[in-house]
Amino acid sequence: MSGTSSPEAVKKLLENMQSDLRALSLECKKKFPPVKEAAESGIIKVKTIAARNTEILAALKENSSEVVQPFLMGCGTKEPKITQLCLAAIQRLMSHEVVSETAAGNIINMLWQLMENSLEELKLLQTVLVLLTTNTVVHDEALSKAIVLCFRLHFTKDNITNNTAAATVRQVVTVVFERMVAEDERHRDIIEQPILVQGNSNRRSVSTLKPCAKDAYMLFQDLCQLVNADAPYWLVGMTEMTRTFGLELLESVLNDFPQVFLQHQEFSFLLKERVCPLVIKLFSPNIKFRQGSSTSSSPAPVEKPYFPICMRLLRVVSVLIKQFYSLLVTECEIFLSLLVKFLDADKPQWLRAVAVESIHRFCVQPQLLRSFCQSYDMKQHSTKVFRDIVNALGSFIQSLFLVPPTGNPATSNQAGNNNLGGSVSAPANSGMVGIGGGVTLLPAFEYRGTWIPILTITVQGSAKATYLEMLDKVEPPTIPEGYAMSVAFHCLLDLVRGITSMIEGELGEVETECQTTTEEASSPTQSSEQQDLQSTSDQMDKEIVSRAVWEEMVNACWCGLLAALSLLLDASTDEAATENILKAELTMAALCGRLGLVTSRDAFITAICKGSLPPHYALTVLNTTTAATLSNKSYSVQGQSVMMISPSSESHQQVVAVGQPLAVQPQGTVMLTSKNIQCMRTLLNLAHCHGAVLGTSWQLVLATLQHLVWILGLKPSSGGALKPGRAVEGPSTVLTTAVMTDLPVISNILSRLFESSQYLDDVSLHHLINALCSLSLEAMDMAYGNNKEPSLFAVAKLLETGLVNMHRIEILWRPLTGHLLEVCQHPNSRMREWGAEALTSLIKAGLTFNHDPPLSQNQRLQLLLLNPLKEMSNINHPDIRLKQLECVLQILQSQGDSLGPGWPLVLGVMGAIRNDQGESLIRTAFQCLQLVVTDFLPTMPCTCLQIVVDVAGSFGLHNQELNISLTSIGLLWNISDYFFQRGETIEKELNKEEAAQQKQAEEKGVVLNRPFHPAPPFDCLWLCLYAKLGELCVDPRPAVRKSAGQTLFSTIGAHGTLLQHSTWHTVIWKVLFHLLDRVRESSTTADKEKIESGGGNILIHHSRDTAEKQWAETWVLTLAGVARIFNTRRYLLQPLGDFSRAWDVLLDHIQSAALSKNNEVSLAALKSFQEILQIVSPVRDSDKPETPPVVNVPVPVLIGPISGMSRPFVRTDSIGERLGRYSSSEPPIVTDELEDLNLWWAAWNTWYRIGSESTKPPVTFDKLTFIPSQPFLTALIQIFPALYQHIKTGFNMDDLQKLGVILHSAISVPISSDASPFILPSYTEAVLTSLQEAVLTALDVLQKAICVGPENMQIMYPAIFDQLLAFVEFSCKPPQYGQLETKHIANAKYNQIQLFAPVTLNYVPFAERSLEVVVDLYQKTACHKAVVNEKVLQYIIKTLRVPLSLKYSCPSESTWKLAVSSLLKVLSIGLPVARQHASSGKFDSMWPELANTFEDFLFTKSIPPDNLSIQEFQRNENIDVEVVQLISNEILPYANFIPKEFVGQIMTMLNKGSIHSQSSSFTEAEIDIRLREEFSKMCFETLLQFSFSNKVTTPQEGYISRMALSVLLKRSQDVLHRYIEDERLSGKCPLPRQQVTEIIFVLKAVSTLIDSLKKTQPENVDGNTWAQVIALYPTLVECITCSSSEVCSALKEALVPFKDFMQPPASRVQNGES
Secondary structure, eight states, rough: OHHHSHHHHHHHHHHHHHHHHHHHHHHHHHHHHHHHHHHHHHHHHHHHHHHHSSHHHHHHHHHHHHHHHHHHHHHHHOOOOHHHHHHHHHHHHHHTOOOHHHHHHHHHHHHHHHTTTTSSSHHHHHHHHHHHHOSSSHHHHHHEEEEEEHHHTTTTSSSHHHHHHHHHHHHHHHHHHHHHHHHHTTTSSSSSOOOOOSSSSOGGGGSSHHHHHHHHHHHHHHHHHHHHHHHOSSSSTTOOOOHHHHHHHHHHHHHHHHHHHHHHHHHHIIIIIIIIIHHHHHHHHHOOTTTTOOOOGGGSSSOOOOOHHHHHHHHHHHHHHHHHHOOOOOHHHHHHHHHHHHSSTTTTTHHHHHHHHHHHHHTTTTHHHHHHIIIIITTTSSSSHHHHHHHHHHHHHHHSSSOOOEEEEOOOOOOOTTTTTTTOOTTTTBBBOGGGGGGHHHSSSTTTTEEEEOOOSOOOOOOOOSSGGGGTSSOOOOOOOOOOHEEEEEEHHHHHHHHHHHHHHHHHHHHHHHHHHHHHHSTOOOSOHHHHHHHHHHHHHHHHHHHHHHHHHHHHHOOOOOHHHHHHHHOOOOOHHHHHHHHHHHHHHHHHHHHHHHHHHHHHHHHHHHHHTTTTTOGGGGGHHHHHHHTEEEEETEEEEEEEOOOOOOOOOOOOEEEEEOSSSSSSSSSHHHHHHHHHHHHHHHHHHHHHHGGGHHHHHHHHHHHHHHTEEEEEEEEEEEEEEOSSSOOOOOOOOHHHHHHHHHHHHHHHHHHHGGOOOOOOOOHHHHHHHHHHHHHOOOOOTTTTTTOOHHHHHHHHHHHHHHHGGGHHHHHHHHHHHHHHHHHSSSHHHHHHHHHHHHHHHHHHSOSSSGGGGGGGHHHHHHHHHHHHGGGOHHHHHHHHHHHHHHHEEEEEEEGGHHHHHHHHHTOOOGHHHHHHHHHHHHHHHHIIIIIIISSGGGHHHHHHHHHHHHHOOOOHHHHHHHHHHHHHHHHHHHHHHHHHHHHHHHHHHHHHHHHHHHTTTEEEOTTTTTTTHHHHHHHHHHHHHHHHTSSSSSHHHHHHHHHHHHHHHHHGGGGGHHHHHHIIIIIIHHHHHHHHHHHHOOOOBBBOOTTTOOOOOOGSSSSHHHHHHHHHHHHHHHHHHHOOOOOHGGGGOOOHOOOOOOHHHHHHHHHHSSSHHHHHHHEEEEETTTOOOOOOOGGOOOOOOTTOOOOOOOOSSOOOOOOOSSSSHHHHHHHHHHHSSSSOOOOHHHHHHHHHHHHHHHHHHHHHHHHHHHSSOOOOOOOOOOOHHHHHHHHHHHHHHGGGGGOOOOHHHHHHHHHHHHHHEEEEETTTTHHOOOSSSSOHHHHHHHHHHHHHHHHHHHHSSSSSGGGGGHHHHHHHHHHHTTTTTTOOOOOOOOGGGTTSSSSHHHHHHHHHHHHHHHHHHHHHHHHHHHHHHHHHHHHTTTTHHHHHHHHHHHHHHGGGGSSSSSHHHHHHHHHHHHHHHHHHHHHHTTGGGTTTHOOOHHHHHHHHEEEEEEEETTTOOHHHHHHHHHHHHHHHHHHHIGGGGGGGSHHHHHHHHHHHHHHHHHHOOOOOOOOHHHHHHOOOOHHHHHHHHHHHHHOOOOEEEEEEHHHHHHHHHHHHHHHHHHHHHHHHHHHHHHHHOOOOHHHHHHHHHHHHHHHHHHHHHSSOOOOOOOSHHHHHHHHHHHHHHHGGGGHHHHHHHHHHHHHGGGGGGOOOOOOOOHHHHO
């Protein structure tokens, strides 16, 4: 007001007033003097007031009645000019607020008069307005009068006036209420006790109101009266009133001043008692009216709905519901129910349109909707208003699609307006262009032929009504087609948007509040916990209440919404509309999910899913129980029937893809439209953004996506992402370019969807995983039994989900991998392959992922991750195992260094590969193992080393691929090398681990169980290695056995020093002997069948062509290895306590091997025998270890380099140090002599058993009889000398006997046919076999030992002679080998004789050699007592008698020659001894033997061979002569010491020899005549010498010799005579050869005799003898006539000596003899 109260303004006002009064007086000067006077006095009055008062305005107001009076009078003149002037002046006074109440009353009265006179109507309205707006002095009657005045002016004939008046009324009504509001403001601070208002319509109740409030009350009450066509109480003087105007005024008051009604009970009362009944009453025509119903049926004509009123009523209702809902709960229920009814199809179109618009107004106010829900739907026995609204909208939309029966829908819109009925008819298909093509230009809905365009009516979220605003229209307007549908559509969308945003907002608040309170509660600074708990519980209650409301709201609306939205979705042809519908469905689904309303959530999701798939697509998930509650079922909701319309298949949608349905038996193809794709995207969006609330409906979503992916032909690629691929079989997928460009996007979204699973909480994630698993199970079921391409969607997505959730992999690992393992076992290879791909990718990713804490500190997780890898080993499909192994290989390459506790699992996978699983698998697994051994041994825990050994060993046992087995043995060697180099660290770690385990075991009270307990853990490791190699040593394949054996012995040899002393016990018993047992068993049971080839084209050498022979090699190797260990490690083994037992076992093995029927094995056994007896080659200097002086043990060393060692072998310490270590605690070990002796005797016994068993001839013979080989026997015999060195002290005659038996048997063993060509010497060579050499060596050793041994040993000499002499006999009579004829052993390749001869011949050199030995030995020992006593000489002679008597019949000529020379040598030594002992009689039996021997030799019965040359014969004759010389030199001169019989025999023999013809056989005689002259001569000479010797001791001797001579001469005489006789008789015929020979013999004998006689001393020759000689002469002469030249030449020789008798006879006197 400062503008009007400032001094200048006041001054101006005073000036203006005065000028106004002056003007008035001027105007009225003539016509209206009173007025003029009043004006003038008014001027004075004004001046006076101005002069007297400082507060001019206040003074003016006090006197305002007087001041105003002149102007009122002026108005009373009714003169327009004056009136206008006065009204202007009055307005000026009003505007300066200098009008008092009375003055105002006067002014109004004056205005009323003007109004009644219809003067200056507009000016009047203006004045009233100024009066009422500038101040509040007008009250009560005056006010009502002023208002009535305005109303009256509204109903004049003048349009301008009417409209101005209407506006003024509206303004005045507003002013009245504004005053009341201001008044309330002023009194707001004064709290008054409200007086209860009585519930009647009595006006007196207003007495409690303040003045302004009272005016407002009266005004509002009268407005109600007027609209109801009743008389007003307060607005006296109203003449007429329209309902429309009244309703508008009511609406504006209600709308603009709600607080008045809410704060004042009086006004609330008016609302309830007046306004609501009024509205309901006015609505009645609309309610009762049925469009198209025949009027005649009802008795009273039904009042038709009237658009202006109806529309205004709806506006009022909107305001009432919006503003006073809380006051008018019941009334609002009625209003809302009415609204719902107005949507019925039988109501006029315009009514339905405005009703929908009204409903739209509520739909954009979620809080209001919430209140409806709380007030009605949640109360018992109340209309479910909210539900009804939604359902009504649904039915409304549905009804629009079901074309009304009246025909043209456009005309039926105006059914209510007959006057306009025909004039407005909209074209039915205004939006369609080219119906045939089905191309829509306008966005529209189309359903079963009904086409409804979609109009853009409003911005989303605001309800801008069209028809509710048509206040100027009287007639109902034409509703364009599609308008109602569009509004209803927006209602639904706004409803969804509002509800969801509201609930989600509140939910968000609750959640944040909860978080903050929990945080506060947990913070220790809270002082009063009590209060805190209180607030939390309040919040809880609040939340529970809110949640109930939210759930009720959703439950009330979802059915209707879903029904309507589904229908619209199906009908929509516009992408934007579709998008909105889908968005609504999506937000609802998400909301339901958040509230945990599963049924409704699943229903919305099902709707989206169905929209994504082609119509009528058979997808079980969507037709399961959840969906069953939705499809083909009408929801009866409070009498509202909402029919679920199933999607129509004939929608005019653009087909964008054709593909195959995912089914077991796909029939034909299915089509996808762009709308399907749009739905799919929504589905993806839903899953992506709201995955956390999907829960079990993941199943629906994923199943649908899987089918879509299948139809679109997306296939999984690495990492589980789906990429467009081609279908394998069936008509291939057809995709339009539109979709082709979309596919990468879709596949991308799909991947992102699963990537976003990392943001889900654990429970939701489990839902997702479960859904994927069950989906996958379905896919697996479908893929059973056929080879069709399976759907890999689920598997791929499980992989993707796993990969992105690595940070919390523990919570989903088990279900995830458990399922994938099932997939891996599926018969369909593609399915399996992906299962394995997913599983291995996850494992690899899990291991490489940067976990927190890292895997190295979280062993449990690492084992969890690796476990499925191990589980894969239970699957038998090779492709899966290959994947598994490739995964292991990759893990090793990337993570090998950090596997730690995961090693056992990884190694387990390699070890799980079985023999039958194919080469490639084994090869891959082996590759992994190789990698481990080469690179990772140092990084793995030492406890895993044993597993590595086991696994490597198991590969050795695989028989698929020999190379792998062999390489694995190499790996075992490398492992052992590693153990050796890292021994100390491994030992430390293992001991630590052992201690820990021991402790655990004690705590649990169980016994620690591990192999080879109680050896220390490091030794156990070695023992495991040895045991593994031991197993490989008995593998069925020879190459493996060989390699393993070499490795085993090499590693024990090279690294055995690392073992604890006590562990050797285990090595010997559990490893080595165990191995020997198994090898022995296998070898003895091996198959003897010939193996044709070694697999493929490998040729097998004949020495290995049976399993038995191959096993033999193994046995050889093993035995040799064990023996070597015994030999080289004896210093370790001997102190072990049961060494002698071990020694016995070893000897037993050697014995059984030696006695095996296999030359190779038996020979090797002996070599091993030799080795353990240390009959081995000398040690090279380079190998000698440094032996510390402390230890008095012979330190053995390996012979030669260790086979199989691929790398230089570094000794970490010398053996000496180790020995030092062993012996540091105890005094030096000195092997007990006695024990040693026992060992040697054990060896001797073994040797004896081997010898006696192996050389014992078999009982029967056939082709397969086993005969020990020569090398074997040789080796056997060669062992003896060394063995003997150790046992000689106790070696007695028994043992010698045993030895003899073996030597004899060994020599007797024939050479088997296949070996003979290699062993037998040719005829010409006189060579000993090595066996024979060995035998002789053995005897030689013995003999030398006896020689230097004590006296008591010499009794063994005879035995040795026996043995040797037995061998000598072989020269003529090869030994017998059982019943075997030597020929038996013939092989077809050699003819019998050829073979037979060598086999026997073979003994000759041996026998001869033995003979030489005998001679040598005899020369040394002839005088030994034992030799004399045991008649050794006699035996020698007896033995020699055989070859001598055989002579030419001997197998070898050399034999008898050697025999003779040996005899001569022996006799030259033995005869003196014999003579010496003549008296003792020890040689008595020898002489006859000797005589017989001479006899047999000199007069042999054998025939010399035909081809014998003369020279040979003469040489042989010389030998005979030598014998006779021996007799003449060594025997006959000592005849006194020699038995008489013997001498007699000798003489007879000589006698016989001197006679040529001593045989009846002519042939022999002839030969002798030719060849044995020298011999005969010698005999004669000897004979004669001894016959005529003067040394003849006894007359008997001389007599014998003389007798012999005379017999001889007599015989010669007879032969000659007979010859001459025969010669004569035969005439020309030559005589028989024999006779000729004989005569020649005789003639030679004669000549020899004469020679002998001449040589003999004359005194020894008897005279009688000479006479007989000479008497022969005539006979000889007679022979001269014979015709044989041979005889003649012999005769000549015989006659020549007779010349010595030709001498003149001396006189007797001279001779002096008679």
